[in-house]
Amino acid sequence: MIWANLLAIPVLLILAILQIGIVSRLPLLHGTADLLLLAMIAWTLQRPVRNGWFWALLASGLMALISAISPLVPIVAYGATTLLVQFFKRQVWQAPLLIMLLLTMVGTFLYHGLTVISLLFGGTALPIKDSLSIITLPSILLNLALAIPTYAIMRDLANWIFPQELEA
Amino acid sequence: MKTTPARTWQTIAIVLIVVGVFLLAISGYLAPALKGALDPLVSVQQWLSSRYLAVAEFLTVPRDVASLRQRNAELEEQNARLEAQIIDLQSQLREADVLYALLDFARSRPENVYKAAAVIGRDPSPFLHYVIIDRGSDDGLRYGMPVVTAQGLVGRIAAVTSSAARVQLITDPGSIVNVRLKNGQSEVQLVGSITGDLTLEMVPQDITLAAGDLVLTSGIGGTFPADILIGQVISTRKIETDIFQTATVQSAVDFTNLRAVLVITNFRPVEITPLLPTQIP
Numbered sequence: 001m002i003w004a005n006l007l008a009i010p011v012l013l014i015l016a017i018l019q020i021g022i023v024s025r026l027p028l029l030h031g032t033a034d035l036l037l038l039a040m041i042a043w044t045l046q047r048p049v050r051n052g053w054f055w056a057l058l059a060s061g062l063m064a065l066i067s068a069i070s071p072l073v074p075i076v077a078y079g080a081t082t083l084l085v086q087f088f089k090r091q092v093w094q095a096p097l098l099i100m101l102l103l104t105m106v107g108t109f110l111y112h113g114l115t116v117i118s119l120l121f122g123g124t125a126l127p128i129k130d131s132l133s134i135i136t137l138p139s140i141l142l143n144l145a146l147a148i149p150t151y152a153i154m155r156d157l158a159n160w161i162f163p164q165e166l167e168a
Numbered sequence: 169m170k171t172t173p174a175r176t177w178q179t180i181a182i183v184l185i186v187v188g189v190f191l192l193a194i195s196g197y198l199a200p201a202l203k204g205a206l207d208p209l210v211s212v213q214q215w216l217s218s219r220y221l222a223v224a225e226f227l228t229v230p231r232d233v234a235s236l237r238q239r240n241a242e243l244e245e246q247n248a249r250l251e252a253q254i255i256d257l258q259s260q261l262r263e264a265d266v267l268y269a270l271l272d273f274a275r276s277r278p279e280n281v282y283k284a285a286a287v288i289g290r291d292p293s294p295f296l297h298y299v300i301i302d303r304g305s306d307d308g309l310r311y312g313m314p315v316v317t318a319q320g321l322v323g324r325i326a327a328v329t330s331s332a333a334r335v336q337l338i339t340d341p342g343s344i345v346n347v348r349l350k351n352g353q354s355e356v357q358l359v360g361s362i363t364g365d366l367t368l369e370m371v372p373q374d375i376t377l378a379a380g381d382l383v384l385t386s387g388i389g390g391t392f393p394a395d396i397l398i399g400q401v402i403s404t405r406k407i408e409t410d411i412f413q414t415a416t417v418q419s420a421v422d423f424t425n426l427r428a429v430l431v432i433t434n435f436r437p438v439e440i441t442p443l444l445p446t447q448i449p
Binding site for chain 2 (some may be wrong): 016019020021023024025027030031032034036063066067068069112115116119122123124125126127130131134135139
């Protein structure tokens with residue numbers, strides 16, 4: 001377990017650097033992918049993984065640090081997404097790829113919804129319909145496109161960290 | 169009397185004919201006849217020679233292909249190396265162009281003190297328009313300092329760490345800048361949006377707005393220095409029943425390709441919040 005926790009630090013740091021350096025500069029309309037969210041979901045979905053909460057905490061902490069959004073948004077959004085991942089993992093873990101896609105959609109929607117609520121409470125005028133059509137939907141599309149490769153990478157990482165559990 | 173045999177006469181005749189032909193040839197009388205006889209031979213020789221060379225070349229091709237392939241590989245490697253050098257040099261040239269432009273801008277406004285910084289990232293949230301720069305409090309940067317480029321206003325520093333800072337762009341939906349139009353004395357507000365469009369709001373109906381009007385910071389509110397270029401009006405929206413009219417502004421700064429910026433370090437924003445009137449219950 002200690003290795004799984006230690007692994008989270010370099011992986012999420014690299015993903016955060018990629019996120020602010022490259023991914024945020026490659027928008028589809030005005031939406032962008034969220035590598036931290038994808039990595040967190042894909043890692044927590046792996047069967048032997050028990051430290052999904054640690055990844056969620058670290059990812060939300062990183063996002064709160066680098067983004068100008070209210071720190072509550074990533075903490076609540078990533079925490080709720082992890083809760084959903086744990087729930088679905090217990091119920092229908094036999095089809096992890098489908099759950100990965102579903103949770104990617106739900107997680108992105110949740111994160112963006114909380115962002116909009118946070119900005120509206122902060123006094124920023126946001127057109128909800130435009131936000132949905134030019135930011136949230138393209139972001140979901142990008143996240144779905146990256147979900148499968150992210151899942152494959154995280155599965156390899158899990159195989160490397162937990163070889164005994166997978167063989168058993 | 170002994171008679172000369174016929175064979176002797178035959179030999180003499182042949183010798184005389186040969187000598188005669190030889191003399192005729194030397195004297196040039198046989199040139200046309202020789203030409204007529206040699207031309208076909210030369211043609212045949214040329215044809216034969218060209219075919220021979222073609223066959224010889226064909227037979228030596230494998231050896232040439234091997235050497236050509238080697239040469240081609242060498243040239244491709246050299247080409248790749250040169251292309252990488254070109255890309256590197258072009259990148260350095262672009263960077264130098266940006267820095268020269270910033271230097272020119274800084275020299276044109278000697279009253280300000282600038283700190284140059286490179287843009288190293290963007291806010292991960294697609295709803296927000298912030299960039300991250302590679303200078304922080306260790307370099308003298310503080311919260312609220314204005315950020316500009318040679319083209320115009322970029323935004324202001326919203327958060328600072330020791331080695332980096334986060335800059336809120338004027339295109340951010342939460343950004344409000346007090347501006348004035350260069351052609352008139354009207355002072356209005358410029359607000360950003362989630363799409364990055366800039367809009368002039370709170371423009372009184374009696375003010376005439378026209379496409380091309382320059383928009384500058386007004387300095388009111390103490391957030392930004394006065395007279396920094398922002399952009400120009402590209403379209404207006406005026407409805408008679410509304411209290412105010414609005415206009416869309418084209419920014420002078422290309423925010424999608426922001427590479428380097430200047431932070432005005434000797435400008436301290438004024439905090440006017442305590443001066444704003446509050447409702448007394």
